Amino acid sequence: MTALLEVEDLRVAYGKIEAVKGISFSVEAGEVVTLIGTNGAGKTTTLRTLSGLLKPVGGQIKFEGKSLRKTPAHKIVSLGLAHSPEGRHIFPRMTIEENLLLGAFLRKDTAGINKDVQRAYDLFPILGERRKQAAGTLSGGEQQMLAMGRALMSQPKLLMLDEPSMGLSPIMMQKIMATIAELKAQGTTILLVEQNAQAALALADHGHVMEIGKVVLSGSGRDLLHDESVRKAYLGED
Numbered sequence: 001m002t003a004l005l006e007v008e009d010l011r012v013a014y015g016k017i018e019a020v021k022g023i024s025f026s027v028e029a030g031e032v033v034t035l036i037g038t039n040g041a042g043k044t045t046t047l048r049t050l051s052g053l054l055k056p057v058g059g060q061i062k063f064e065g066k067s068l069r070k071t072p073a074h075k076i077v078s079l080g081l082a083h084s085p086e087g088r089h090i091f092p093r094m095t096i097e098e099n100l101l102l103g104a105f106l107r108k109d110t111a112g113i114n115k116d117v118q119r120a121y122d123l124f125p126i127l128g129e130r131r132k133q134a135a136g137t138l139s140g141g142e143q144q145m146l147a148m149g150r151a152l153m154s155q156p157k158l159l160m161l162d163e164p165s166m167g168l169s170p171i172m173m174q175k176i177m178a179t180i181a182e183l184k185a186q187g188t189t190i191l192l193v194e195q196n197a198q199a200a201l202a203l204a205d206h207g208h209v210m211e212i213g214k215v216v217l218s219g220s221g222r223d224l225l226h227d228e229s230v231r232k233a234y235l236g237e238d
C-alpha cells in the first residue's frame with residue numbers, strides 16, 4: 001500500500017542556510033503522525049514546504065503517489081492537503097463565519113459548505129455562538145479552534161497542524177488535544193507539529209524527533225513516549 005504522504009530525503013534552504021537537511025517520513029491514511037523537536041528544528045519549514053509555500057532544494061514529496069514538487073500551493077489545497085499554520089493567522093476584522101468560509105475558497109458546493117460550517121460549529125460550539133463576531137475578539141485558544149475549523153473547510157485528506165497548543169492555558173490545551181483525538185476517531189489523517197511532546201506522542205500513531213534539520217529518532221507514539229532520551233530532552237525529566 002502506498003502511504004497518503006511520502007516525504008523522502010527532503011531538503012529546504014533559506015538562501016545558503018539549509019533548514020531541513022534530508023528528512024524522510026510517511027503518513028498513512030487514518031494515522032496521526034507527529035513531528036516533535038525544539039525551536040528551530042525545521043518543523044514549520046517542513047510543513048510550509050508540504051503546503052507549497054516553500055520550494056525544496058532536494059528530495060521528494062508524494063501525495064497519493066504523485067509528486068508535489070512542482071505543484072503550486074492553491075493546487076495542493078485542492079488535492080486535499082490543508083494547513084493550520086503556526087500562529088494561527090486568522091483575519092481579526094472578519095467575522096468567525098467569514099474566516100471559516102475562507103477555508104472553502106476553492107469549493108463551489110454551497111450545500112456541502114454550509115454543512116461543513118455546521119460541522120465546525122458542532123466540533124467547536126463557541127464558534128457557532130459567536131459566528132457574527134469579529135474573529136479578533138476570540139481568545140487565543142478560540143482562535144486556534146477557528147484556525148483548525150478553517151483548515152477543515154477544504155475537506156482535507158490530510159490536516160497539518162503547526163503547534164496548535166502554543167501559548168494556551170493548560171485547560172485550553174487539553175481541549176485542543178481532545179479535539180484532535182476526536183478528529184482522529186472520525187478518521188481524519190493528521191500531521192501534527194507540537195512543542196508539547198507528551199500530549200502529541202500520547203495520541204500519535206507514529207512520531208519523529210527532529211533536531212537541527214534532521215530526523216534523529218522515529219518510532220510509535222508509545223515507544224517514543226517511553227524512550228529515555230526523549231523523556232530527558234522533551235518531557236523535562238532527568
Ligand SMILES: Nc1ncnc2c1ncn2[C@@H]1O[C@H](COP(=O)(O)OP(=O)(O)O)[C@@H](O)[C@H]1O
Nearest residue numbers: 014017019037038039040041042043044045046
Ligand atoms: N524565513 C526564514 N528565513 C531564514 N531562516 C529561517 C526562516 N524561517 C526559519 N528559518 C530558520 O530555519 C530553521 C528552522 O526553523 P523552523 O522551521 O521555524 O523550526 P521549528 O518550526 O522547528 O521551530 C531555524 O534555524 C530558523 O532560524
Ligand SMILES: [Mg+2]
Nearest residue numbers: 043044045086
Ligand atoms: Mg515552528
